[in-house]
Amino acid sequence: MKEGQERKMCVLQEDQELEFYYELASRALNNYNMPETTVYFLQKSDTVTFKLESSSGVYLLKIHNQAQTRESIESELRWLQAIKEDTDLVVSEPYLNIKGHLVTEIMRGDTPFLVTIQHWIEGEVLNREPTAEEALALGRLISTLHKHSREWERPEGFSRVSYDLEQLDATVQAMQALVTHGIIADNVYVIYQETVRMMKIEIEAFPKSEANWGLIHSDLHESNYVVHHDRISPIDFSACGFGYYLLDLAETCQHLSRENRRILVHAYGEQIKLPDQLDRLLEAFILWAVIRGFAFHAGNPDEREYLSETVPAIAEAWCSKYLQDVRFLFTG
Structure with missing residues (x-):
């Protein structure tokens, strides 16, 4: 043909x-x-x-x-x-x-x-960096969702996916397809495998308590909240499930500037107590969110050029720092 x-x-x-x-x-x-x-x-x-x-x-x-x-x-x-x-x-x-x-x-x-x-x-998806006021509102929005998750008595038969460490293992394994198709080099994939190994040690020591784990949106990036006048609304809860609250925070943080990350985390922390050693722990969850995104797009031919550039760049900019215990959350 x-x-x-x-x-x-x-x-x-x-x-x-x-x-x-x-x-x-x-x-x-x-x-x-x-x-x-x-x-x-x-x-x-x-x-x-x-x-x-x-x-x-x-x-x-x-x-x-x-x-x-x-x-x-x-x-x-x-x-x-x-x-x-x-x-x-x-x-x-x-x-x-x-x-x-x-x-x-x-x-x-x-x-x-x-x-x-x-x-x-009603509202518009942002095609720009949020303002400081919008980052503040986002932090308060996420804290409101998490406070509701903690307090809400779920009805009988409630059933949603769990974003646990088994799911993290599955996502990094899905990234193997990027090596198979020649999109990234094997040594880049090895960096992600080692990063996940270190992340799991960090996260396994973080208690899966009611204060840390519950029902989350899980996909609150810039395409899944809309701005209407001064109001920000979360949309598309189709990926909601049970997971660490910090994973929810990380999903939004990864797309923000350093200064807006500070504003969002501070606004969230005014409503919900954040754990000690937050920077290192939140960086682990940001990398989890990033890896999950790469795995989601790994089988899409239209994303190959993007992945061929971004996956190695994140390995160098974030994974390498994480493995060396060098902070990047508010500095890169």
């Missing part, structure tokens, strides 16, 4: 796939008490998402990954409901179907698809 024909086939397949998802979304809407609605496709990643506009409001429709269970999706949405009821955070609360259920099942042949609708959160 010639290159032009291949492109046409690819476009045709994409059109057919999009038509398929539009049909699922349309059928799902029959299960909701919603006035005439205009449906806009947003994107396909782990989930397929649509924006819904109707006279009753604006909403987000998700067709969930088939690897997700009803129990896991319902658990995510129940936490969002509780955050909405118990805190002053503005979050994307679920919109119930006509049966009063959080999740709608749509059958296509013998295959079930799980669909949810949530209220749309």
